[in-house]
Amino acid sequence: MSLQNINIKDHYRSDRHNLIQDFYIPCLSQTTSYSRAVGYFSSTSIVTVSQGLAALIEAGGKMRLVASPCLSPEDIKAIEKGLKQREEVITKAIVKEFETVAQDRLACLSWLLSQGVLDIKLAVANNFSNPGLYHEKIGILTDGNNNKIVFTGSINETRSGLIDNFENIEVFCSWRGEEAKRVERIAKDFEKLWDNKTRNVEIIDFPEAASRKLLQYCPYNKPTVNYPKIARKKSKSVAEPDRDYEIDDSNIIKPKSSLHGLDINLRPYQEEALIKFKAADNRGILAMATGAGKTITALACATSLEDLELIFIVVPLNDLVYQWVEEIKKLTDFYQPIVAVDKSQIWKKQLYRKLNLIHGGLQEERRLPTIIVGTYQGLSKFPVTELINDAGGLPIKSLIIADEVHNAGAKEYRRILRDDFTYRLGLSATPIRPHDEEGTEFVLDYFGNIIYELGLKRAIELGILCQYKYYVYVVTLTDAENEEYQELTKKINRLFKSGKDLENETIKEYTIKRARIIKSASDKINILDRIIQDHPLRKGMIYCYPTRQANIVCHQLSQKGMIVARFTSEEKKQRPQILSDFSKGRLDALVAVGCLDEGVNIPAAQEAIILASDTSERQFIQRRGRILRKASNKEIATLIDILVVPPIEDEQVKLIVSEVKRIKHFAKTASNRASVITKLGKELSHYGITYSDLI
Numbered sequence: 289m290s291l292q293n294i295n296i297k298d299h300y301r302s303d304r305h306n307l308i309q310d311f312y313i314p315c316l317s318q319t320t321s322y323s324r325a326v327g328y329f330s331s332t333s334i335v336t337v338s339q340g341l342a343a344l345i346e347a348g349g350k351m352r353l354v355a356s357p358c359l360s361p362e363d364i365k366a367i368e369k370g371l372k373q374r375e376e377v378i379t380k381a382i383v384k385e386f387e388t389v390a391q392d393r394l395a396c397l398s399w400l401l402s403q404g405v406l407d408i409k410l411a412v413a414n415n416f417s418n419p420g421l422y423h424e425k426i427g428i429l430t431d432g433n434n435n436k437i438v439f440t441g442s443i444n445e446t447r448s449g450l451i452d453n454f455e456n457i458e459v460f461c462s463w464r465g466e467e468a469k470r471v472e473r474i475a476k477d478f479e480k481l482w483d484n485k486t487r488n489v490e491i492i493d494f495p496e497a498a499s500r501k502l503l504q505y506c507p508y509n510k511p512t513v514n515y516p517k518i519a520r521k522k523s524k525s526v527a528e529p530d531r532d533y534e535i536d537d538s539n540i541i542k543p544k545s546s547l548h549g550l551d552i553n554l555r556p557y558q559e560e561a562l563i564k565f566k567a568a569d570n571r572g573i574l575a576m577a578t579g580a581g582k583t584i585t586a587l588a589c590a591t592s593l594e595d596l597e598l599i600f601i602v603v604p605l606n607d608l609v610y611q612w613v614e615e616i617k618k619l620t621d622f623y624q625p626i627v628a629v630d631k632s633q634i635w636k637k638q639l640y641r642k643l644n645l646i647h648g649g650l651q652e653e654r655r656l657p658t659i660i661v662g663t664y665q666g667l668s669k670f671p672v673t674e675l676i677n678d679a680g681g682l683p684i685k686s687l688i689i690a691d692e693v694h695n696a697g698a699k700e701y702r703r704i705l706r707d708d709f710t711y712r713l714g715l716s717a718t719p720i721r722p723h724d725e726e727g728t729e730f731v732l733d734y735f736g737n738i739i740y741e742l743g744l745k746r747a748i749e750l751g752i753l754c755q756y757k758y759y760v761y762v763v764t765l766t767d768a769e770n771e772e773y774q775e776l777t778k779k780i781n782r783l784f785k786s787g788k789d790l791e792n793e794t795i796k797e798y799t800i801k802r803a804r805i806i807k808s809a810s811d812k813i814n815i816l817d818r819i820i821q822d823h824p825l826r827k828g829m830i831y832c833y834p835t836r837q838a839n840i841v842c843h844q845l846s847q848k849g850m851i852v853a854r855f856t857s858e859e860k861k862q863r864p865q866i867l868s869d870f871s872k873g874r875l876d877a878l879v880a881v882g883c884l885d886e887g888v889n890i891p892a893a894q895e896a897i898i899l900a901s902d903t904s905e906r907q908f909i910q911r912r913g914r915i916l917r918k919a920s921n922k923e924i925a926t927l928i929d930i931l932v933v934p935p936i937e938d939e940q941v942k943l944i945v946s947e948v949k950r951i952k953h954f955a956k957t958a959s960n961r962a963s964v965i966t967k968l969g970k971e972l973s974h975y976g977i978t979y980s981d982l983i
Contacts, residue, residue: 291315292436292461311457313333315627325427326353327355341396344396345400353406354411354478358385365539381500386498391877395751398502409494410491410495411491425441435463437459438471441457481920491788500770541943554584555581557742557752558588560675560740562589575716578739579917596685597657599658601688601689602667602691604691605663606663607867609663629666640678640679643658643676644679664701668702676706682708686708686711687709690715696714696735697724697731717913718910722735745956756912757820760951761929762971764935766809771833773934778802783798828891833899838881891922895925896915905953912954929954931947951982
C-alpha cells in the first residue's frame with residue numbers, strides 16, 4: 289500500500305478530469321490516515337468529504353475531520369446575548385445540514401464514526417461578529433510508509449461541480465523534492481489546528497447530540513466502492529473543452545448492493561424490518577408510523593426476493609397509485625409499472641400480455657419483475673380476477689404489497705388477496721380494523737401477523753419524524769345542537785333497551801346523525817379566527833365536514849388575504865397540481881373534506897387544524913401523520929384540535945368522554961404534553977374530567 293504507486297498529477301480540474309475516479313478513490317484506497325479541513329460544515333462540504341470514503345474504509349484507514357458550523361446571523365446573536373447555549377445552537381445547525389443531504393452521502397461518515405475510526409472537531413470563530421475567519425479547504429493523505437499527499441483548493445464534487453468546468457485542486461507530494469517543504473508546512477498547520485493552537489479560531493469537540501444524529505444514517509453493512517459510470521457523448525463541437533465523457537456520480541457510494549436495477553439505501557430500522565420479513569418466510573405486516581419510509585422498505589423487501597416475476601401493489605386511492613409509481617421511477621430507469629387506474633382496457637391488456645409472457649417463459653431479457661400498481665377497488669373487481677385466471681393465474685414467484693393494509697379486510701376487497709401469492713407484505717401505521725374483529729383476523733391470517741413495529745414515539749425519538757406541538761380549543765354546542773344531540777341519544781338508548789345492537793340500521797342512522805352534530809358544530813367556525821391569530825398558517829391543512837363547512841372556511845381565510853385551495857372529491861383531476869402548488873409554497877392552506885387521510889406524502893405541511901374528525905383512531909392517527917414528515921426549513925409541526933362540550937348547565941360527561949380518547953392520544957407524544965393536560969384539566973373540571981382522565 290503506497291501512494292507513490294499512483295500516477296499523481298500536480299492539479300486536477302473538472303473540465304479535464306474526473307476528480308472522484310482519477311484522484312479521490314485511487315488515493316484513499318492507499319491511505320491509512322486522512323486529515324481533512326473543509327471550512328463550513330455545509331451540505332456541500334458533507335458531500336465533498338463523503339466522496340471516495342468507501343475506498344478509505346476498504347483500506348482500513350482512519351479519518352480526522354475539522355469543519356466550522358454554518359451559523360446564521362440569528363444564531364450568532366443568540367449566542368452573544370446568552371439567549372442560547374453555544375452547543376445547542378451549533379448542534380441545531382449541524383443537524384439541519386444533515387437533513388439536506390441524501391442518506392447515502394452520510395452513510396460512509398456514519399460508518400467511520402460508528403467504528404471509532406472517524407474523529408470530528410469543530411472550528412469556531414473566537415469573534416462571532418466576524419464568523420468567516422475559518423474557511424480553508426485542505427486535505428492530507430498519508431500511507432503506511434508515511435508518504436503524504438496534500439491538496440488544496442475549492443472543491444465541490446456534486447454532479448454540476450464535476451461537469452461545469454470551475455472546480456479544481458492543487459496537489460503536492462512529499463516524495464517530490466521541490467514540494468516536500470510545502471507538504472510539511474501544510475501538515476504542521478493542520479496539526480496545530482487539530483490541537484487548538486491556531487490563532488483566532490477555537491477547536492471544540494463534536495456535540496454528542498449531533499453524533500447521535502449522524503449515527504442514525506449508519507448502514508448495517510460496510511459501505512463499498514461502486515465506480516462511476518462514464519457515458520460517451522454522442523457528439524462534441526470543436527468549441528467545447530477537451531472532455532469526452534459525462535460523469536454520473538449518483539452511484540459512487542452505496543451501502544447496499546443493487547438488486548433488479550433498484551439502488552436502495554436503508555436506515556438501520558428499515559434494515560431490521562427487511563430482516564424480519566426474510567425471517568418470516570417473506571410474509572408479514574410492517575406496522576410503521578406514517579412517514580417512516582414504508583414505501584422504500586417495501587421495495588427493499590421486494591428486491592430481496594430472487595427471480596421475482598410479478599409485484600402487485602394495491603393502495604386505497606388513485607393519488608397513492610401515482611405516488612408509488614413516482615417512487616419506483618426515482619429508484620430506477622428500468623421499471624415501467626402498469627398503472628391500473630380508471631376503466632381503461634389498456635392496462636388490463638398490458639397485464640394479460642405480461643402474464644402470458646411470464647407463463648410462456650418469454651419474460652424480457654433482464655428478468656425484471658412485472659409491477660402493477662392500482663387501488664383496492666379497481667384490482668379486486670371480478671373482471672380483473674377473471675383476467676388473471678384466463679392468463680393462467682399468478683406466476684409462482686409473485687408478491688403482493690398491500691399499502692394501508694387495514695383496507696384489505698373489507699369484504700368487497702378480499703378477492704384480490706389470492707391464495708397463489710407466494711410472498712405477501714402488508715403496510716400500515718394502523719393495521720387493526722376498528723369495530724371489525726373478523727376483518728382484522730382475516731388480514732392478520734392472510735399476511736402472517738405483524739412482524740415489525742415502529743411506533744410514532746420511537747420514530748420521533750430517532751429523528752425520523754418531526755416533533756410536534758399540540759393545542760386544543762374548547763367549543764360549546766348551541767342549545768339547539770345540544771337538544772338535537774340529546775334527543776338522538778335517547779332514541780339510541782331506547783333501541784338498545786329493546787334488544788337492538790350496533791348493526792341495526794336505525795341505530796346506525798341515528799349514530800351518524802349524532803356524530804354530524806359534533807363535526808359541524810357552528811362554534812367551530814367562530815373560533816377559527818382566534819386559532820389563525822394564535823397560529824398563523826404557512827403551509828397548513830384544515831380538515832372539515834361537511835363541504836358547506838369547507839366552503840365557509842375557504843371564504844373566511846380568503847378574506848384574510850390567504851391563498852387556499854379545496855381538496856375534496858370534487859377536485860380529483862386538479863389534485864396533483866394542488867399538491868404541487870402547496871409543496872412549492874404557492875398556497876397557504878389546503879381545506880380537505882374526506883381526503884388527505886391515508887398515505888398521501890406532503891412533507892411541506894407544517895400545521896393541521898382538525899375542525900372535524902371521526903371517532904376512528906385510524907383516521908386521526910393518519911391525519912396527524914400528514915404533518916410529521918421531515919422537510920427542509922421545518923423544525924417542528926403544529927397540530928390544532930377542537931374539543932366539543934355541551935352547554936355548561938347540561939353537564940353531560942358522556943359527550944366529552946367520546947372526544948377525550950383522541951385528545952389523550954395526540955397529547956401523549958406531543959412535545960408540550962404537560963401544558964396541554966394542565967390546561968384541559970382546568971377547563972373540563974366542571975364536567976368531572978380530571979387530570980388522570982387525560983393521561
